[in-house]
Amino acid sequence: MNQSAITKSAIIEKYRKDFPATESLFIDFGGCVIETRVNNSQLLADLNNYFKEFLVDTDKGDILITAHECPVADLGLEYTVKQPDPGKTKIKEEFHNLPDGRVVYKRLTGMLFVFGGEDNIAIGPCIENSNQVINFINNRFIEYKLNNGCFLGHAAGVIENGRGIAMAGFSGMGKSTLALHLMSRGTTFVSNDRVMAEDNGDSLTMYGVAKQPRINPGTALNNPDLSCIVTREDKERFLAMPKEELWELEHKYDALIDECYGKNKFILKAPLSGLVILNWKRDNSETTVNIVDPKERKDLLPAFMKGTGLFYRPDSPEKESDPDVDAYADFLSKTTLIEISGGVDFDKAADACLKFMKDGSI
Incomplete structure (x- = not known):
């Protein structure tokens, strides 16, 4: 297909037809309600648990996202590489601008995110990469607020x-x-x-x-309210480290x-x-x-x-x-x-x- 003929609307229509998403949760982001509709009960449970403090009982949202658990997809697009941030070398993302939106392709996971405005979609191995789906939901709220002048x-x-x-x-x-x-x-x-x-x-x-x-071990071990999230084995290993090494350790806890x-x-x-x-x-x-x-x-x-x-x-x-x-x-x-x-x-x-x-x- 001619790339110029591929639109956000066409991608959304195809994947919502091929992998119907029928279960929803509604998240209230300080006055902006985002409906996230999924096609998998495990993904729904993961999202419900993560956003549980912000769920609302309604049937109408300001923004719609559908997340479709499915094999890694090929949209037939040529992507532009997103260059790594300063100090980093690994290329993680590529993108393609559509007439009515944007596609971001995650190289390491195969996830695809198609977005722009009030209608958005996540496609691929969503359960395995629920953290990326969570970030996508949050980014839709960020976009909403920035487009309103924040x-x-x-x-x-x-x-x-x-x-x-x-x-x-x-x-x-x-x-x-x-x-x-x-x-x-x-x-x-x-x-x-x-x-x-x-x-x-x-x-x-x-x-x-x-x-x-998401906190590092040094933060967790130095705060009694957080030390419970570190296992006994990890705690012993971390406490044996020099202080500077502990604070620089690339290890995160939710x-x-x-x-x-x-x-x-x-x-x-x-x-x-x-x-x-x-x-x-x-x-x-x-x-x-x-x-x-x-x-x-x-x-x-x-x-x-x-x-x-x-x-x-x-x-x-x-x-x-x-x-x-x-x-x-x-x-x-x-x-x-x-x-x-x-x-x-x-x-x-x-x-x-x-x-x-x-x-x-x-």
């Missing part, structure tokens, strides 16, 4: 006393670790790795992503919020009262906490700025370019920007965040 941030988020705070940091600074320290001290979770920030005129709102934290911290401790919408930038070092210097002006400290903002990536398809040409640092500086002037520098001290950082969420001061 800025994308690479940050974790929590809320307490009606004041939300996002935490960003340059690579390896520990934003998720700090968020989980705050969870152990009574806050409510908003997001682990991405926030969409919305301008409300004189203030900002952040929307989280319904993705459970830390489900409801299992580690209890029910009703994960929401997806909160005021963005403050943004913390972790800009510290692993040395013995004193940890310092300061409120700074984003327009004067643009050097900090790339820690929060996040490119939209391959799974975002803008709904208008003006959204094809990501906002620049000046746009982020203007945008973030409507919240409080806090820099934490000096030596790493998660307890002191958590104290500062809790004080800010209590009364707005540091």
Whole structure:
């Protein structure tokens, strides 16, 4: 078939006919409801368990996704390679832009994701790669919020006393670790790795992503609320490692919020009262906490700025370019920007965040 004749609509029609998806779950992402319809009961159970805190009883969604467990498919398309991120070499994704959408092909798993707008589809070995289906669902919400004018941030988020705070940091600074320290001290979770920030005129709102934290062994072993997810054998092995080696270890655990911290401790919408930038070092210097002006400290903002990536398809040409640092500086002037520098001290950082969420001061 002529590639120009292949459309998102035609792909969706074919696979929904060949592999009918009849079982649904509805997920409420802070006011945007996504219906995910599947053709396999195991996949349905996996998704229900992962998104259980956000399921709603309805029969109508704002966005539809169907996920079809089936053999790896060949759509007859020529793909463009997505070059690896800086510092990485393995090619994982390829893509093809359609007249009415985009296809992303995952090289390592054979999964295909076809998307754009309110109708989307996942095709391939979905059960084996349910994490990719979960990411696809979350990315549809991210796309929805970005197309409605939100800025994308690479940050974790929590809320307490009606004041939300996002935490960003340059690579390896520990934003998720700090968020989980705050969870152990009574806050409510908003997001682990991405926030969409919305301008409300004189203030900002952040929307989280319904993705459970994935943590390294060092984070798990240093937080009593999380140590339960590490097996006894792994715990003994990790504790025998040098501290630096443990923190750099490429090994991740899923830390489900409801299992580690209890029910009703994960929401997806909160005021963005403050943004913390972790800009510290692993040395013995004193940890310092300061409120700074984003327009004067643009050097900090790339820690929060996040490119939209391959799974975002803008709904208008003006959204094809990501906002620049000046746009982020203007945008973030409507919240409080806090820099934490000096030596790493998660307890002191958590104290500062809790004080800010209590009364707005540091």
